[in-house]
Amino acid sequence: MIRYFSVTRENMFRSLLLALILLTLACSGRSLAAEPVRLILDTDIGNDVDDALALAMIHALENRAEVRLLAVTITKDNRYAAPFVDLLNTFYGRPGIPIGVVHNGKTREDSPMLKVPVERRDSSGQYVYPRHIQDGSQAVDAVELLARLIRGEPDHSVTIAQIGFSTNLVRLLKTSGGRDLVRQKVKVLCLMAGNFVKAEPEYNVYTDPDSARSLFEQWPTSMIFSGFEVGLKITFPFEAIQRDFAYADKHPIPEAYRIYVGKPEDHPNWDSTAVLEAIRPDRGYFDLSPPGRVTLGPKDTTVFTPDPQGNCRYLIIRPDQVERVRELIAILVSEPPQRTPSAATSRMVF
Numbered sequence: 350m351i352r353y354f355s356v357t358r359e360n361m362f363r364s365l366l367l368a369l370i371l372l373t374l375a376c377s378g379r380s381l382a383a384e385p386v387r388l389i390l391d392t393d394i395g396n397d398v399d400d401a402l403a404l405a406m407i408h409a410l411e412n413r414a415e416v417r418l419l420a421v422t423i424t425k426d427n428r429y430a431a432p433f434v435d436l437l438n439t440f441y442g443r444p445g446i447p448i449g450v451v452h453n454g455k456t457r458e459d460s461p462m463l464k465v466p467v468e469r470r471d472s473s474g475q476y477v478y479p480r481h482i483q484d485g486s487q488a489v490d491a492v493e494l495l496a497r498l499i500r501g502e503p504d505h506s507v508t509i510a511q512i513g514f515s516t517n518l519v520r521l522l523k524t525s526g527g528r529d530l531v532r533q534k535v536k537v538l539c540l541m542a543g544n545f546v547k548a549e550p551e552y553n554v555y556t557d558p559d560s561a562r563s564l565f566e567q568w569p570t571s572m573i574f575s576g577f578e579v580g581l582k583i584t585f586p587f588e589a590i591q592r593d594f595a596y597a598d599k600h601p602i603p604e605a606y607r608i609y610v611g612k613p614e615d616h617p618n619w620d621s622t623a624v625l626e627a628i629r630p631d632r633g634y635f636d637l638s639p640p641g642r643v644t645l646g647p648k649d650t651t652v653f654t655p656d657p658q659g660n661c662r663y664l665i666i667r668p669d670q671v672e673r674v675r676e677l678i679a680i681l682v683s684e685p686p687q688r689t690p691s692a693a694t695s696r697m698v699f
């Protein structure tokens with residue numbers, strides 16, 4: 350009897366222990382999965398529509414808890430860029446994401462794909478796309494924001510996706526202690542820049558070549574380049590613009606796309622490839638080059654020199670990977686918002 354009781358008690362104890370373990374696993378399901386990528390997006394939004402597509406994709410992946418967008422910093426020096434980013438974040442239910450802007454930067458000209466949605470009002474005079482920031486002058490300086498945010502993150506935890514010019518990140522490196530801060534906190538920099546199949550200048554590089562040169566020389570973590578040739582193949586389907594955003598009467602993504610592209614056609618989606626690699630590096634969407642170094646050649650072309658000690662790699666996309674990545678990005682970009690702004694937790698830090 351005593352033996353029977355002790356065995357039963359032992360069984361009960363084991364059952365309880367098992368139940369506790371299962372309960373713990375169930376409650377901590379998120380922690381069993383990979384931690385969300387801590388991402389900063391540095392963008393020249395407004396110079397092409399693919400930055401906006403990339404930002405929409407980030408929101409879809411944040412809905413899946415695969416990424417946490419810490420901040421958006423902007424390298425297009427235009428007053429409409431920050432309100433446009435803010436209205437996109439608000440549309441996708443995350444109105445509090447910090448936004449930093451460049452000062453004395455490149456491409457100051459207005460862009461209709463920013464200005465029209467930002468200024469559009471309904472019949473009662475209200476903005477069609479609400480946001481906090483009405484003018485870029487209300488936003489904080491990008492370099493200050495980058496330094497402050499990165500400092501508060503765990504070591505080697507921050508992923509940066511640079512899908513514009515290198516202005517902000519080079520300025521961060523040049524701040525006092527900036528390079529050490531980046532080396533300590535940043536895990537990887539994924540950037541849309543250069544061309545690794547043809548000796549042709551690429552826009553993000555030749556628009557601010559001095560910054561690009563310095564970045565490629567001095568950035569202290571690993572870098573993964575998505576060259577011009579990759580995004581050229583990953584076009585965004587116009588059919589998605591026509592059909593897949595109808596869940597909203599007014600939607601800033603198809604509106605910006607139609608304004609920018611101006612024709613009913615597919616458009617290369619360079620920036621989303623760098624962002625996809627930043628968030629999902631292990632899914633076989635792309636192949637990677639061997640390690641090496643990237644320098645600037647004649648006419649600000651990018652030159653890749655293989656080097657086992659180098660900190661740079663570039664993406665390679667095989668023909669059989671193209672349709673998979675193209676379809677995936679289109680689905681993610683066109684996913685409806687999963688949160689409403691009112692239900693969103695504000696992450697405004699200033």
Ligand SMILES: [Ca+2]
Binds near residue numbers: 394399512513620
């Ligand atoms: Ca861009």
